[in-house]
Amino acid sequence: MGETSEITFRKMIAEDSDAVAEIEIKSFSLPWKRKDFFDMANNKNAEYIVGILDEKIIAYAGAWIAFEEAEVMNIAVDPDFRGNGFGKKIFAELIRVCKLRGATAITLEVRPSNFAAVKLYESFGLKTVGRRKNYYDNPTEDALIMWNTSITSDKPYNNQLFISCL
Ligand SMILES: CC(C)(COP(=O)(O)OP(=O)(O)OC[C@H]1O[C@@H](n2cnc3c(N)ncnc32)[C@H](O)[C@@H]1OP(=O)(O)O)[C@@H](O)C(=O)NCCC(=O)NCCS
DSSP states (O other), X not given: OOTTOOOEEEEOOGGGHHHHHHHHHHHOSSOOOHHHXXXXXXXXXXXXXXXEETTEEEEEEEEEEETTEEXXXXXXXXXXXXXXXHHXXXXXXXXXXXXXXXXXXXXXXXXXXXXXXHHHHHTTTOEEEEEEEEEEXXXXXXXXXXXXXXXXXXXXXXXXXXXXXX
């Protein structure tokens, strides 16, 4: 990594699926497939971004947007680039784009053994509010359910519209 290298972010597009799936395979025991990312890139209810360093995708993150809630589905940094602050930067950028979509709360599930991720999320104000028993396979492990219910919104969702649609 060059000294002047600065990570930049942009929306994930379908053509990024191969590069993203490669990092996914290096990061998880049950990785999402290339097609899963291809589909997310084209899904209007999802917000996916990639982090680019020296013209190479080195990180990605994505969330599912359901009204005012953003559920983080994926986040990973290429193992060769971890520990350099890129995880923090891409998570901050994900929150920013979710807020632009009107999200005011963010939630996710994480393995309790994933100390790096739990610490990262806590640094963004997420708190553990519950546990899903044996949620993960390979290896079997509970999931911590984490929430930050008050990320402030730059463009609040129109609750009136939601209520009138019920
Ligand atoms: C979680 C992950 C995205 C963090 O990315 P990263 O670029 O290494 O993280 P950063 O360098 O920005 O560090 C952010 C914070 O995470 C925590 N952290 C990072 N690496 C850590 C480690 N090895 N041990 C403990 N905490 C760690 C620290 O709190 C750190 O903040 P600090 O340096 O101010 O103390 C990365 O480890 C990863 O891709 N893991 C595999 C995929 C994964 O588990 N995703 C989460 C699924 S829920």
